[in-house]
Every structure is written in C-alpha cells, then in structure tokens.
Amino acid sequence: MKTKAWSNWPVRILLLIYSVIVIYPLFWTVTTSFKTTNEFYDNPWSLPTSFSIANYVNAFEKANIGSYFFNSIVVTIGALAICITISFMAAYVITRYDTRWLRGLRKLYMLALFFPIAFKIVPLFMLLNQLHLLDNRFGLILVYAATSIPFTVFLMIGFLSTISKDYEEAAMIDGCSRYGILFRIILPMAQSGLITVVIFNFMSYWNEYIMALSFITTEGKRTLTLGIAYLMEVQRYATDWGALFAALVIVMVPTLLLYSLLQRKITSGLNMGGLKG
Template structure:
C-alpha cells in the first residue's frame, strides 16, 4: 500500500512539474508582450526583457488613434457579429433538419459537410473572390462577413449535429401534440436545449473570425475597411521604418485580448459543450 502510494505521489509530482513547465512556456510570451506594450522606446532598446518602469498608456493611445486601430477594431466587431449571426443561424437550421428528420440522401448530405472540413480555406479564395466580385460585394465588410460565414458552416453543422442528436425525440412529439409547427419547435423547444452547443460553436467561430487574415487580405482593399488583423499587419510594416515598438505591442494585445477573455470566462462551457456533443456525435 505504501509502495503504491509512493508511486502515485511520484507520478503526480512529475505530471505537475511537466504541466508547470509547459504553462510557463506558454504564458511567458504573453506576459512579455503585455509588459512590452507599456514600455517606452528607450526602455525597449535598453533592455527588451526587463519590466517597464511605469505603465505607459500612451502606447495604446498611439495604437488606437495614430495607427487607426480603433476603427479597425470596430470593423472586426462588425464583421464578426454579422458572420456569427449568419453562420450560426443557417447552420443550426441545417443541423436540425439533418439530425431530427429522416429523408433521402440524409446520410450523404451529412458526409458532404464532413468532407468539406478537409478542404483548406486557401483553396476557396479564388472562387469566393470571383463570386463576391459578381455580387458587387468585393471590398465590402458585408461580403467579407458572408465569406467568413460560408467558410465556417460545414464545421458548425458537423458539431451541432452531435448536440442535437442527444436531445430526446419526446420533446418534439410533445410540441407537435400542442400544435407547434416544425419551425416553432426548432426555435422555442430545441434551440434552448441546445444552448451549450450554440455557446461552444459561437466561441470557436468568434475566435476564427476575429483572428482571420487571409480572406480579409484578399477581399478588402480600402484602408478604412480593414479589419484589426490587417491593421496590425500594416502597423508592423510601418515599424520597419519607425521606432514605436510600444504601439506595435499594444496593438498585439488589443488583438489577443477579446479571444483570451472570452476563452478564460467560458472555458468550462466549452469543455462541457464538447463533452455533450461527443456522446453520440
């Protein structure tokens, strides 16, 4: 008994040490980026690894105002919000039909969405470019939002099917007895019960849309319509001929902060949602 206890203690201790080292490796670059965003240019060149002598909020003011990241931040919020509404709305309706109804080629349709997961997004850039150009939506935040939504629909449908399959059929039967239509049942009965799945997929899609760069670079040409990732890349180009590194790192923090906060606050819901969706998915 004592020998087994000793082995378990040693195993747990080793695991904790490995996890601690891994946590330091992951967290230190984030901590360094945050601290550097408060440094002055002189402090950065004197010792880039030291802590700032004071919190220089001027870097964030320069990033938001002079580098125009404030406007790009708003563009990213707008694009992400529209893409989430379109993607989640269409995907939930499609997943509901595939998961809850029996009809010809249902399995093949589900496999089609699964197969779409293995197509790299880069392969769709040219077709989407031509399509948006024909629809007069090129260099448009609305067009970029629709492109984001379309790229995420296969993954969203695939994950939501796993959630919806776990909901018992008796709820829909009871709703039908009460006179609810299929659409009303989907919105008022099934959607609230799939809340954890919707939260999970919203978080994943938010992080994907917020950090997306390739489509934004391909479809947006007007400076005032740039998203935050494009604005940050533009700021990095400026730094090749400038010395305001504090503003650059402040911009990096502004890009990372929303996704980090969302994941930190909703981490348990993500884990619970994935576990629930994986029961029968």
C-alpha cells in the first residue's frame, strides 16, 4: 500500500503545478482589479493595499461596461433559446425516425462540425447585409444560434438515444400527442443533456469575438469581448489599468459562476452518453 501511495506522488505534483499555472493568473487578475494605478506601476505583482471597488465603478460608469454586459446577456440568451429549441427537436426526430433523408441530415450536421469559422465570415456577412441585419443584435443572435446548431444536435443525439422508447409508447397509449411526449416526457428526462449543451454554448457565445467584430460596428451594440478589446486599445494612451482588470473580472464571473454551480450536471450529462452520437 505504501508503494502504491508513493507511486501517485509524481502525478499529484504535476497536477499541483498545473493547478498553480491555471489558478494564479485568475488570482492575479482579481487582485489587480482592486489596485490603484500607482500601485500597479510600483509593483504589478504585489497585493493591493486596500480592496476598493472604485475600479468597478469606473468600469461601469466611464468604460461603458454595463452596456456591453447587457448586450452580451441579450445576445447569449437569445441565441441559446433559438439554438436549444431547434436542436432539441431536430435531435429527437433524428433519433426516433430511421429514414434515408434523416440519415443524410445527420451526416450533414456532422460535416458542419469540421467547417472552419474563417470560411463562414464572408458568406454570413453578405447574407446579413441582404437581410439588413448587419450591425444588429438580432442578426448576431441568429448567426450564433445557426453556427452552433450542428454541435448541439450532435450532442443531443447522444443524450436522446439513451432514453428508451418504452416511455413514449406508454404515453401514446394514454393518449399523449407527439408534442406532449416531446415536452412532457422527453424534455424532463433529457435535463442533464440540456444543461450540458446550455453551458457549452453559453461559454461559446459569451467569449466569442470574431463574428461580433465582423458584424457589429456601433459602440452601443458591442458585446463584452468587443468592449474589452476596445478598452485594451484605449489603455495604450491612458493610465486606468484598474478599470481594465475590473472589466476582465466582470467578463469571467458569469462563466465561472455558471460552471461552478452546474459542473456536476455537466459530468453526469456526459456520462449519460452526450458524446456517443
């Protein structure tokens, strides 16, 4: 037993080193967000002398982070609602009906997973321009939802394929309609899978930069990622680094909070078969 315990020490040391590498930048960003500009220039690696929220106030009032935050919330929630609704129903049909057309559709979804984002920018830009949805939050919502549907369908197929058809047959005998079966029987049973894809897509939308940069030009419609990039450019000629780090913390908080609260759901969802598709 002692030999086995000692044999695990190299792995533990490597994991400890990796944890420090991951956690320290987060810790440094959070502590720096409470520093004054003078403290930052004196010693950027030291702890702040006092934990003041002045930088966060400046980030909301002077750097317009509140507007960027609101735009990101609207775009993320809107894209999630459209993507999850369409993907859930599409995955259900694909797993429950075996036709040549649906098998081809499933292969098409899988093929779309390997389509690079760089190849999508120009066609999407032209399409949004024709639909008069350039520099429009709803247009960005549609783009986010559409580009993430293949990935979401692929995961949901794995989850729904683990649910036995016996539940549906019993519900049909009781007189339940197809839509009733989908939303009253299948939806609650697929809760872990839905939470998993919601978290993955939330992180993708929240941190997305390239498409937002390509399709949004008005300052009042910028998302948080665009706002942070704008602040970083401003800091080349300004000195309010505290507000910049406070803005970075504001960007990180929603994803860290969501993941920490629901990480067990993610693990259980993946174990149910979310990657079997």
